[in-house]
Amino acid sequence: MDGRAKPGHDARKNRSILRIAACATVALLVIVGAFTGWVASLGPLPLAQAKQVSTTVVDRNGKLLRAYAMADGRWRLPVDAKSAIDPTYLRLLFAYEDKRFYDHGGVDPLALARAAFQLVTTGHIVSGGSTITMQLARLMEPRHERSIYAKLRQMVRALELEHELPKDQILDLYLALAPFGGNLEGVRAASIAYFGKEPKRLSLAEAALLVALPQSPERRRLDRNPEAAHAARDRVLDRMVEDGTVSKQDADQAKAVPVARMRKQIPILAPHSADQAVATMKGAPVIRLTLDAGLQKNLEALARDRAIAQGPNISVAIIAVDNETGDVLARVGSSDYFDERRTGQVDMTRAVRSPGSTLKPFIYGLAFEDGFVHPDSLIEDRPIRFGSYAPENFDMTFQGTVPVRKALQLSLNVPAIALLDRVGASRLSSRLKQAGTSLVLPKDEAPGLAMGLGGVGVTLQDLAQLYAGLARLGATKPLREIALAKDDREPMRLMDQAAAWQVGNVLLGTPPPENGVHNRIAFKTGTSYGYRDAWSVGFDGRITIGVWVGRPDGAPVPGLVGRTAAAPILFDAFARTGRIPAPLPKPPRSVLTASNAKLPAPLKRFRPLGELVRSGSDLAPHIQFPLNGSRIDVDRSDGGRYAAMPVKVAGGVLPLTVLVNGISAGDIDSRRQRLIEPPGPGFARVTVIDATGAADTVVVRVQ
Template identity: 50%
Template sequence: MIRRGLILVLALLWGGALARDGLDAWIDRTDLPPLDTETSVEVLDRDGTLLRAYTVADGRWRLAVTPDAVDPGYLEMLIAYEDKRFYRHHGIDPLAMARAAGQALRRGQVVSGASTLTMQVARLLEDSGTGRWQGKLRQMRVALALERRLTKAQILTLYLNRAPFGGNVEGLRAATLGWFGKPPQRLTAAQAALMVALPQSPETRRPDRHPDVARIARARVLDRLSASGALAADRAQAALREPIPRDRIALPALAPHLADRALRDKPDAGTHHLTLDAGLQAGIEALASAALNDRGAELSVAMVIADHRTGAVLASVGSPGLGAEARQGYVDMTVALRSPGSTLKPLIYGLAFGDGLAHPETIITDRPTSFGGYAPGNFDGQFRGDVTMRRALELSLNLPAVVLTDALGPARLMTHLRRAGMVPEVPGGKPGLAVALGGLGVTLEDLARLYAAIANGGQPVPLHWRAGDLPPAPGARVLPDVAAWQVADILRGTPTPANVAPRRIAFKTGTSYGHRDAWAVGFDGAHVVAVWMGRPDGTPVPGAFGGELAAPVMFEAFARIKPTPTPLRPPPPATLIASNAELPQPLQRFRGRDAVFARQQGGPDLIFPPNGAELERDAAGLVLKLRDGTPPYTVLANGAPLVTGLRRFEVQVPTPGPGFVTFTVIDAKGRTAETAIRLN
């Protein structure tokens, strides 16, 4: 049978050579199989490193690769061993066939094959076997047709993407990642030889199941290449001593929640480029798992790290792992609505500073207070009496935060949360004073946006995780520049754990009602880190506090970004840095909404410029005109003092930059007037 088959093949080739026109027509009429190769959807990091891949429809790993992304040494081995005349023949190699036929005729059995790489591609495309002569003839016909329609590089690419390497691994890139944990750009001689040998019999030579067979097959490749001079003898001997891999390495599966979001966002894309840093992502995922050691089987953790200078998300951990069933690891807690506890307090204080209501050294009284039946208390049930705003925020006192929210109005707080890019949800839809203490729903990503804005001088930072997408232009300010710095300066004074250097990171912790959520959010001069810990189902975690549970994880995350935090920004030039005694009298003690916003009888009045006016900027300055009130006056622009000790009713001040500006005048008795204008 072998002899008759070989004679038939040789006769066919000879007859084809004599009837060239008929052979050409026969080849041209070939109905080729589909040439498109379905490859795995890939999610890559900012540098092109693989974060995660998905199997193709039939459950196989098949990662796209082209010859220019493959070790040249492997390609030389492959062609030298499988098809040394690959670049000279037209799909079939008559010399190889004649050699194989001669050997078979002399020995009565097949000694060596004659399939070219192009014929192997034909077999892979049609998933046809090699044992029947009808199939071999079909492969020859398809190979001849492929050579007419494709370049050698395209044919080689098809082989590199379709060759089987054992189990559900197809293609060289999936194979080198699966067997060596590395892409195919740089392979040792031993690794390249194993990759040449495996596709010939991928199941019987699988290193994890048949390591001895795999070693013999690799040695056969090395010996033949050494004997032919294609590989130096000393390199071949060294390669023979290299161990065979005994286990398949799992392909990267980093950032699973964000990867799934990327697919849902663009389901037709074959490759998704994210802003994540693969090395940092791996480190933060390991940190997330370690943070839960001895913490109970149901506790979960989520983290978001972003560069607040650009808005790029560098790491995102939605849970300690998809397979953590007891922790409901399939839930992405970076986008789950939770109560933020005390983490909104920095914005409340910043708004008060920006409006001229207070200064970090302004005294406020922490005492029992009722707001129409709502009587919040502090977390420890104690009251401190007179404290500075700085100290009140450092201690995360509840009453001062609610008093300030009452003065600002809860709707104002919600407006500025939305300016930061947050999408808060309030039970019942109407915010009350309870929002100051976490009586609303926000996400971990929301809090990262808020603190990124504070770190960025009050300018909102649109966070984004897809590389190449232009983030939306930032909208209206969240806080004035000076107020944002004042808040950051207070937050970096928050007491840190014993092993953390103080005043390098501005941070705030929070614990929601019933110990359901523990938070820690902080920033240095470059990065913002947000951490949540709790149970995804919302059940309480007794004894869980943000400062004890989440803050250590946040500091460790900063250490994994870089050993030394980036310095925080210096104070803006207009910042008033003074003790309480040095402040203008109206700022020495907080007086509440009525004292600041209501113009009492005989109080000051800003008569020019009128409220709502639009004026052209003048380099010479802007004239403010006052009347009534008791001097001396203090004049503020967007909460920053411009003039103090003023005793005249007219003053010329430097023209602020273009945009909206609010001028506030405070007289000696604490009575105020203000006007908001737009400068073009």
């Protein structure tokens, strides 16, 4: 034989090879097809479910105010690794769990090879070779078995995760889902529950403990088996020393730190504000409020301590507002949210109560604005009747003739009601509503003089908004508590700048309580009828704070007075802001600053409606038409504009000048009459001043 293969033999051999290749190809296709079908059977990644977190409410700086557990009772707080996690923890986490996290595509072949080698050489599993991405996949689809199938599933899901999400989002998800024992999920919830702080700044001992716990969260729970947690933490530190990540000296110091044995409470700051925000922003995972967590914590402690000192069943509410922005900086709805005896879950900053004397500054403000009285004018504090209504002072005494400034500072009732009678209760009510305040009158009652002493319902937050308007020189701004990207709030008119400044300047001189300093805070107190509510509201150049003290059920508390119960809390609240009171705004140019002796004759002494000012032997001007308190129906047929309204005057020394709401409307001719254009629907104040300064005023309603 020549050793050469026969042609037939070669052909058979080739056909055999082709059959084997074909079978292998078919087998490979079957395997690939089966694998592809199996991967498809896994379905889409459950990302939406994995991204569900506890609703968290944070302050203006991102600090946690309150978190709400998920529907199943788990605490899972959102995490931002870049800005909210201590770098030491991340360094230990990567060194211990996944050194090449930012380099692999979800599966680390080197880690898998190391795990396989350790299994072969030791006979048991030393490390699983799972990457952080694979662990996230397991957390998203929890399975208890440890098998090749389970590991393969994690690998497939990890590859899918790496395809769907960037590395930073994968890390954030893992840090939010990692188990830490009980109902705690995520490093943020664990840090708050175990250390009482955010994980932004952790010690080496704390960081190592948080790395160790997810390996066996139930066996290492601090509140059940702190010894196991301690040992696991030390093993992490030993590994870090072996890897050169941590020095032995630092590790030894960290090992000496004891492990906490009790969980701490998840923060509950500003619970009333948080509840309201969650009800408003339904479904939002993170809600940012305008509150300041530090100030909120200080004022909550103040309210709690003072309520206890006041006696059983008494609560305290406090609200702090930024004057410039109208942002609520702190809201303490009750002295203790969980105290049922004090009805703690009722937000008393939003409860409608009788304001006592706290509306008096706005009566004086409108009187200053209308120009018939000045802070240094004299006013009578004597017994007087307004029809069947005879107001009395709180101490049942009368001061006689006093400056208007002192009448407001001492909160005298008779001067306030006399000014309100001149200003008009309906006009005061209209102006306060125009400034954003919701006044609640008794059923079927119109605004009357009694509202000047508390005969109307108002909330503490509305009072704070009004007083912040005084600090803003007469322009209120709707309060804001939820910090939204768009702020479309427009200022609302309360009174003119000069009048607002004069009120603030007067209130600045109010004698403070024993714990206060003179001329630092402009404030007013109030006590409702029957000693049911004690109030104090004040402002400096930066912030306005309102305080309410009383029983939420409205029961009377003998001896509960604004000056002794609420004012000291107000001054303590300003002290707890941590800042020296800021000065009030400078006076506008239009402010008249003069002593009583140098005031014009009509401003030297306040005179009620109907009492005319005489100059020498001449009668002062008297408005004959329109009559005070009358309703004027004005024709609007001319393109929707109001037709002219006649003004007729008797007496007075020419020339006579007409003012409508403090703005000149021209001079009156020798016939002592003039047609003026009404300012629009609502209340209008018409004033006539003669050449000697004598004046008369009426208030009419235009419609």
